[in-house]
Amino acid sequence: MSTAQAQRQHVQTILHAREHPGADENAVIERSWRRCIDRYGLDPAAPSPPRYVPDRTLREHQDQADALIQVARAGVEQLYRQVRPLDYVVLLTDARGIAVQFLGASSAQYEHQRTGLYLGADWSEEHAGTCAVGTCIHERVPLTCHHSDHFSAHHIRLTCTAAPVFDPDGQLLAVLDISAYRSPESKTSQTFALQVVKHYARMIEDAYFLQRFSGYHIVCLDRSREFVQINRRYLIAIEEDGTLLAANTAGRKLLRHHELPLAGAGDARPFKAWHIQDLIDAEIDEVLDIHRYGDDRVRAFRTHRHHELHFATLLEPQRRRAPSGQARPGEKSSLAPLEALADDDPAMRDTLTRAARLRNEPINLLVIGETGTGKERMARALHDSSRRRDQSFVAINCAAMPESLIESELFGYEPGSFTGANSKGMKGLIAQASGGTLFLDEIGDMPLQLQTRLLRVLAEGEVLPIGANRPVKVDLRVVAATHRDLRGLIDLGQFREDLFYRLNGASLRLPPLRERADQGYLIRRLFEDLKAERGDSRIRLRGDAMSALLAYPWPGNIRELHNALRYALATCEGDEVVVGDLPEECISGHLAHPAARPAETPDELVAGHSAVSRSMDPLHEALRRQQWNISAVARELGLSRPTIYRRMKRLGITPPHQLDAL
Secondary structure, eight states: OOOHHHHHHHHHHHHHHHSSSSTTTTTHHHHHIIIIIIIIIOOOTTTOOOOOOOHHHHHHHHHHHHHHHOOOOOHHHHHHHHHHHGTEEEEEEETSEEEEEEEEGGHHHHHHHTTSSSTTOOOOHHHHHOOHHHHHHOOOOOOOEGGSSSSGGGGGGOOEEEEEEOTTTTOOOEEEEEESSOOOOOOOHHHHHHHHHHHHHHHHHHHHHHHHTTTSEEEESSOOOTTTHHHEEEEEOOTTBBEEEEHHHHOOOOOOHHTTTTTTTTTTTTTTOGGGTBBBBBOOHHHTTGGSSTTOOOOOBBTTTTOOEEEEEEEEOOEEEEEEOOTTOGGGGGHHHHHHTOOOOOHHHHHHHHHHHHHHSSOOOEEEETSSSHHHHHHHHHHHHTTTTSOEEEETTTTTTTTHHHHHHHHEOOOOOOTTOTTTTTEEEHHHHHHHSSEETTTTGHHHHHHHHHHHHHHHHHEBBBTOSSSEOOEEEEEEEEOOOHHHHHHHSSOOOOHHHHHSSSSEEEOOOOTTTHHHHHHHHHHHHHHHHHHHHHHHHHHHHHHHHHHHOOOOOOHHHHHHHHHHHHHHTTEEEEEEGSSHHHHHHOTTTTTOOOOOSSEEEEOSSSSOOOOHHHHHHHHHHHTTTTTHHHHHTTTOHHHHHHHHHHHHHOOOHHHHOO
16 A cells, blocks of 8 residues: 555544544544544644744753753663664653653654654644644553554654653653654554553653652552562652652552542642551551661551551651761761762762771872872862861872972972072972871872882881981871872882882772762762852753763763863853753764754764754754854854854854955
């Protein structure tokens, strides 16, 4: 059957269903068809090009969904990795059907944009007709819209599967969708797709719930003891006194099953009028003490109404925990510099716990990590949290100091010690650090001759300035740092083994940024620090920029992140940093909305907005459309003017009036 014949037959099927409604499994689809004709006045045979909201409108939709986008990012990316081999794209739309996140193969970008499976597309029923997203929004149930289920005859080759995401109040928050251009004819081929999308929608919904109520006790219930810690099917947030605050979708169904009135169920006092003991046979103290019962931190309860057995575990309110260092009474506040270095990354928490215990011990420390991981910041935090904090912190970069000056800079010299010396002499950096902390960065690059002299200082606790006859006593705490393999350098004869053991009283290892679980915390903390430095508290970091930063591998680690945020703050326009304000290397996988087809893009498009592709064509076409008005082009592409100028220079694009001048 030709495409035209298939489209004509599809139109006839829809018109027949309107006059002869069925009650079979297609009832949801047929109800949508009737809405499209009777309520929206749509024509299934009419051309239906995709509708994209304007760039400014997309930003507004993304702003409103910002909290969800940040939470959903990991789930959307995991889902895409699952379905990418089958040529699906992933869309996350808001409650109005606007695609605020998108993932798909770049090789099919033109097809994505042509069909509307792209960022900023409007998939509401009013505009797109019967489709997985729009019909899911209206029916509020997971569904598959396969081939001829679509209202528009021009969409009958698509297969789309969507599931709703609800907020803790039971209101529709978003829709998660996967779609493909090619699939088997049978709708049953999408059965597994429906289960996968439902699973990830629930994961996103529950993650949003846990973040929203992270400051409260959350009771997790399940019918299975073995799975309650993992599955957490029913989530119920409670106050300290057991008052119900909210529940996830499964939790709300459980409460309705036991006839506890909820929001939207006609009760004038939803949730706040009810307690957890109205659901289960337990006192509030038993609930709050769940973790004291059994090795698995799980306790069994029976429900009041149906006497069903449920197993419960408890998530306690999130509170920042200090490293378990040997703090004396009144010293707890001194741990703040260490605490600021990380949030919940396991490797960093272990390192900080060890650092807290060692911060006042009379041993030298070796900080190990890749370039840019924050080794000097760690050294400063150790100093600022120790009893030496009122004395000097002296930092020396052994790789940056000229070899001819290292000896005089480190050890100092007497007046007239050598030609060109200061007539009054100079106190060396080691002596300046006496009583405080000496930080030796990139210690692996120190020349062997100076390694010998440094070893003598550490062994004897005194320093001999150049030209002096008597050594000077020094009280040193040395923190050394390196990104090099010192043991390998020892084997090569490039580093003294005895110095290594003098410096390595204990080692603290910093993980690279790409491996850290608390990247979001670091991004927010550095962003706030830079805002304070600029004296501008109004600027915010929008969700699409955060998604791009979280997706980037950060070969330069925290130093590169710091520079990227500083750049973004310098180039952003208005009171928010968007993805287009980031350095190009951070957004190489993020495409504009709705950009022209690029000639070259990465293999994967990461959820984002407002960045142009690497090719010249999209930018060149935008410049021609806007008659080379840079401000207008910047508004169209969602970029700052400095970014437009920078890319024009990189791509060799010269405005016509400048060509004439040549």
